[in-house]
Amino acid sequence: MQALRTAATGMAAQQLNVEVISNNIANMNTVGFKKQRAEFQDLLYQTIERAGAQSSDQGTVVPTGVQVGGGVKAGSVYRITQQGTLNATGNKLDMAISGRGYFQVLMPTGETAYTRAGNFSPNDQGQLVTEDGYLVQPAITIPQDATDISISKSGQVQATRAGQTAPEIIGSIELATFVNEGGLDAIGDNLLLESAASGAPTIGTPGTEGIGGINQGYTEASNVDAVTEISALIVAQRAYEMNSKVITSADEMLRTASNLRS
16 A cells, blocks of 8 residues: 555655744744745656557557656755844844845854854953854954944944044954855854855955845844744644545555455
């Protein structure tokens, strides 16, 4: 009974679908989070009668044939990089990217990671870091006597020191862009790594050459839409129930066949 195996693949696929949706919902309030979508592919087909095969000595051919599918498999879980809403925070070191691009973060391993979460803070040495203390790249150090910090759309960071009226430039934010953003490797903590699928990063100045601008005092909210996710969850649940029903029906058919008496 092929239906048993086919429906089982359908249940496994919808389980994965629900897991992806649940991760989206769990991260509705995660700064800079990008929702994901599961995509599926049909499995190999068993060809019982091939379309176009000759069906008689007179040269007639089978118009459609007979093929029975083997079920479904996960094709990919891709990331949707749609812009999230920008929320004002009142923190002058918070930054949100309006458009394409990722902040660069130096990992303890020496690797460079990338993130859309711009909720930064200074560490004990005044260096701009993420929530986990990872250095923002290029490195920016806030002077201890700074009374005000301003960050331009182009990423230029200026500090006004105590006793001075004119601000001084203390660094610049540079953003990385990728040909295939969906190919970045998520490692948690709002961080992504370069992969063979994403391609090498292109580093540039915010606001130029297709790179997004910097918004000081804002963070980018998750792009998860609650209504869309709940609707997708209901559809996935119904699909799971229907595949379960197929297994029950196939089992009853097998029981009926096994109870036949000659």
